[in-house]
Amino acid sequence: MTTKLQNTLALVVFFLGLSIQTNEFCSVEDKLCSSPKIPKSNLRYLLYDVNYSEGFNLRRDVYMRMAIFMHLIQDDQDWHLVLPPWPHLYHWQSRDVGNQNFLSWSSFFDIKSLKRFSPIMEFTEFLEESGDYQIDEIYVIQHFDGAFKDKNWNWNDKWSLIDCNQEVLCQGDNCKSSAYKLKNGMYYRDYLSYENMTSRSLHCVSFQGPASFLKNMLKESHYSKRILIDHAEIVVHDGFGDQLYWKCRRSMRFAKNLVKVADTFRTKYLGCNDTKDNTVRPSNWENEKDERKAVGGPFVCAHLRRGDFVYSRGNQLPSLKFAAKQLKELLTNLKLNTIYLATDGSSEDVEILKQNLNDAKLVQYVPSPGVKRKIKDGGLAIIDQIICSYARYFIGTHESTFTFRIQEEREIIGFPINTTFNVFCATPKKCFETSKWTIVY
Secondary structure: OOOOOOOOOOOOOOEOOOOHHHOOOOOOOOOOOOOOOOOOOOOEEEEEOOOOOOOHHHHHHHHHHHHHHHHHHOOOOOEEEEOOOEOOOOOOOOOOOOOOOOEOHHHOEOHHHHHOOOOEEOHHHHHHHHOOOEEOEEEEEEOOOOOOOOOOOOOOOEEEEEOOOOOOEOOOOOOOOOOEEEEOOEEEEOOOOOEOOEEOOEEEEEEEOEHHHHHHHHHHHOOOOEEEEEOHHHOEOOOOOOHHHHHHHHHOOEOHHHHHHHHHHHHHHOOOOHHHHOOOOOOOHHHOOOOOOOOOEEEEEEEEOOOOHHHHOHHHOOOHHHHHHHHHHHHHHHOOOEEEEEEOOOHHHHHHHHHOOOOOEEEOOOOOHHHHHHHHHHHHHHHHHHHHHOEEEEEEOOOOHHHHHHHHHHHHHOOOHHHOOOEOOOEOOEOOOOOOOOOOO
């Protein structure tokens, strides 16, 4: 069987391990498992997946690229973007919270708010409408071979069908779990964000360009109603930081239950009062205004990356002692005494930091076992981000996507720029000039 992509090969999979008995995707109410439903003939569905190693905050950015693409092509056809359930990510390392695989987007985000910007749907909604687990076509996209190697590389937008190599389509034994396989005329993969999905058509594509350029590729599939884009992290933003980017970003309101937990905590333990702090937000993001009136609660938020950053970017991180020194100076200058700490450091790291802060008050959100099991590691990270978004002053970690997402939230709330775009110096002689991606209305 040829692997040439010019032939309309057939496509592949998704959804592997979380089977229906967990009720992650199959509800008793709609009897989805036992009663397939007739798909709506006028709808087309675009599914996408992201390289498994990518983290939570990068995945959020990939979502934005795809959601903006969907927003832009609605005049042409009735497309819907199907959100890939969250797999168990590397940074979600708790072992006392139950299953962290195949989590819905509603676990972390307000789906109604997302839908005000782009026609998105949870995977469960897709199954209910489509009636089965089969995809018409899948496109596995990758960088062109010469990209990032050739100093004179032409970065113009382009795409090309290519042969699928053994890394993508394995036709022998000893296949990697990341490779697609062919069985009984159907393509599948052992691991994808979607489970149990198969397809009769698989294409490999070298791709270079923004998400909107996918439209040219999808023209080749005008008869297909269900298409999967694998490795969607390859596509880039159409207009990073422009008005449409920020519209999409503003629509990404967090799940109401997480917001409630964060708001209760910062009011009780950090002295926040949204009215006094000028941080009251409209219930609908579409009613937000271009203002910079936010003051924030009487505390400094510090996002201090440790974990794998210590090994991969150790020369960009301060020692705990030097981080404490910078925080003490901030407290003195701002006439504050409280620090909220968001970190992936160990309890020993936190204790060392606390010892070096002298009389300063160090606060962290630590959920009860029951709450932690409910919100899981992803929810805990979001609560940290929400709390940091309301601080009088924020200082983060250089080149951390977690820090970037907090900066974006603070831009949306309307803080002065100088209270948001700040990062720790690595040493007294090694500080970083951080990019300031300010909001556009």
